[in-house]
Amino acid sequence: MMLKLPLSHSECLYSAITRHWQMMGAPNTYRYRELLGLPRRHRVHPFLTTHITKLAQTFGAEPNELLYKSTLFPVFRAVTPDGEKLERAMLGDGQPSPVILSRLPHVGRGSPFIIKCCPECVREEREQKGFAIWHLHHQIPGVTTCDKHPTLLNVNVLGDGGADRDFMTVPLLKAMQVKAASRRDIALAQSATYFLNECCTHIKTNCELSNCLHQQLSEYGFITASGYVRQGDLKKAIAKVFSLQPASEFNESQSVFYKACIIARKHYEYCTHPLAYATLLYTVASLEHPRSDQFSEVFTPKADVFPMVDLLSDARNGLSINQLCKKYARSKCFVTRQLDLNGIEHDTNSMATDSKVKDKILSLARRGISREKIVEETGTGLGIVDKLICNTPGLVERRKALRHKSKLAECAEKIAQVCEANPTLTRTQIRKLVESEYATLYKVDKKLLFALLPPAKRPSPIGRKKTIH
Numbered sequence: 042m043m044l045k046l047p048l049s050h051s052e053c054l055y056s057a058i059t060r061h062w063q064m065m066g067a068p069n070t071y072r073y074r075e076l077l078g079l080p081r082r083h084r085v086h087p088f089l090t091t092h093i094t095k096l097a098q099t100f101g102a103e104p105n106e107l108l109y110k111s112t113l114f115p116v117f118r119a120v121t122p123d124g125e126k127l128e129r130a131m132l133g134d135g136q137p138s139p140v141i142l143s144r145l146p147h148v149g150r151g152s153p154f155i156i157k158c159c160p161e162c163v164r165e166e167r168e169q170k171g172f173a174i175w176h177l178h179h180q181i182p183g184v185t186t187c188d189k190h191p192t193l194l195n196v197n198v199l200g201d202g203g204a205d206r207d208f209m210t211v212p213l214l215k216a217m218q219v220k221a222a223s224r225r226d227i228a229l230a231q232s233a234t235y236f237l238n239e240c241c242t243h244i245k246t247n248c249e250l251s252n253c254l255h256q257q258l259s260e261y262g263f264i265t266a267s268g269y270v271r272q273g274d275l276k277k278a279i280a281k282v283f284s285l286q287p288a289s290e291f292n293e294s295q296s297v298f299y300k301a302c303i304i305a306r307k308h309y310e311y312c313t314h315p316l317a318y319a320t321l322l323y324t325v326a327s328l329e330h331p332r333s334d335q336f337s338e339v340f341t342p343k344a345d346v347f348p349m350v351d352l353l354s355d356a357r358n359g360l361s362i363n364q365l366c367k368k369y370a371r372s373k374c375f376v377t378r379q380l381d382l383n384g385i386e387h388d389t390n391s392m393a394t395d396s397k398v399k400d401k402i403l404s405l406a407r408r409g410i411s412r413e414k415i416v417e418e419t420g421t422g423l424g425i426v427d428k429l430i431c432n433t434p435g436l437v438e439r440r441k442a443l444r445h446k447s448k449l450a451e452c453a454e455k456i457a458q459v460c461e462a463n464p465t466l467t468r469t470q471i472r473k474l475v476e477s478e479y480a481t482l483y484k485v486d487k488k489l490l491f492a493l494l495p496p497a498k499r500p501s502p503i504g505r506k507k508t509i510h
């Protein structure tokens with residue numbers, strides 16, 4: 042016996058099977074599944090339907106036609122690298138599970154077995170045709186709104202236990218809620234429908250999808266010549282298309298807009314939410330002209346005219362190389378080269394320091410004298426002092442040890458002064474007066490600290506009142 046499947050345009054396979062079951066007089070679902078050639082306890086998935094070859098045989102249809110036009114296979118084939126496995130599983134007996142292959146628990150929220158419908162679409166269909174269907178494009182994970190009506194979709198969970206093996210027909214209108222959707226949600230729904238169409242018509246594999254994406258992104262100037270994504274401009278464009286308040290939504294790590302920016306990067310190979318791809322493709326498709334003026338203005342680097350004449354005249358007026366570097370924000374190398382080229386004398390190369398001066402600098406440095414003081418005493422530059430200290434083995438460590446020692450001595454002296462000035466204070470009170478010095482000595486040299494402090498007082502026993510004489 043050949044059965045006839047009442048499949049409508051943009052209807053999902055689950056919906057057609059459900060209507061067929063209803064037309065047969067809603068028989069016992071176990072017996073009905075046997076009639077279709079499905080396992081007795083099989084659960085028909087709303088958009089990742091399996092056993093498609095078997096169903097096609099039963100209904101005299103073309104398996105690939107059902108797979109490509111009445112399930113979300115085209116979308117998941119494009120967003121996961123496991124497209125071929127998914128195809129085999131859906132045409133065959135559902136092993137391995139398409140729900141797992143498509144990462145549905147990851148991309149969908151809550152149960153992977155939900156089915157959605159738009160109350161406005163249902164009303165229109167019932168008025169025009171007498172029956173309503175579950176639309177395929179409403180089932181794309183993450184879509185919350187009808188793409189034609191500004192209405193939130195009603196979500197139906199396909200139950201637990203035995204209930205999920207029933208066939209759910211489109212509910213009555215009075216059982217549905219009509220709620221207005223935001224502009225952002227409507228745009229997202231439109232992007233999802235657009236993406237589904239693209240996947241059905243020309244994007245076949247994950248590789249093709251990312252190639253297509255990169256080609257379009259670079260056509261619109263979102264990718265630099267060296268292959269980097271202009272994240273800032275991409276964000277702005279997405280925010281414009283989806284009428285977002287930029288910044289706020291992009292910071293959520295779960296946001297599809299945020300993910301869209303990540304997958305725009307080259308060689309991104311991980312499985313991502315279909316809506317992230319939909320967002321990107323739709324954004325690019327919504328831009329009017331490739332490389333429009335608005336972008337070229339942002340992307341053209343401004344011609345950099347360097348005030349060379351000013352630099353040279355400043356140099357002639359006696360500004361030092363360091364001052365020139367600072368003033369014109371250029372490197373020493375750049376400045377000296379320009380002076381050399383223009384025949385302006387400078388003292389960079391006459392800096393070969395006399396060995397006597399060097400010895401003096403080193404001897405001062407060994408005594409732990411600060412760099413600034415050495416500069417003052419020897420009349421040299423800070424650069425040469427720095428260089429000598431760093432290039433002499435062991436000197437940096439020696440100076441560090443000396444600094445440490447002198448710091449400890451300073452701390453000890455300060456504490457001793459405070460103790461002397463306030464002979465009546467207890468240890469705790471002194472600690473509060475010179476907290477940082479106390480802490481330093483406590484950490485490094487406890488013995489010295491306790492020798493400086495007044496003798497410790499024994500704590501008075503708790504609960505006994507002090508008697509004042």
Ligand SMILES: [Zn+2]
Pocket residue numbers: 159160161162163187188189190
């Ligand atoms: Zn609708």
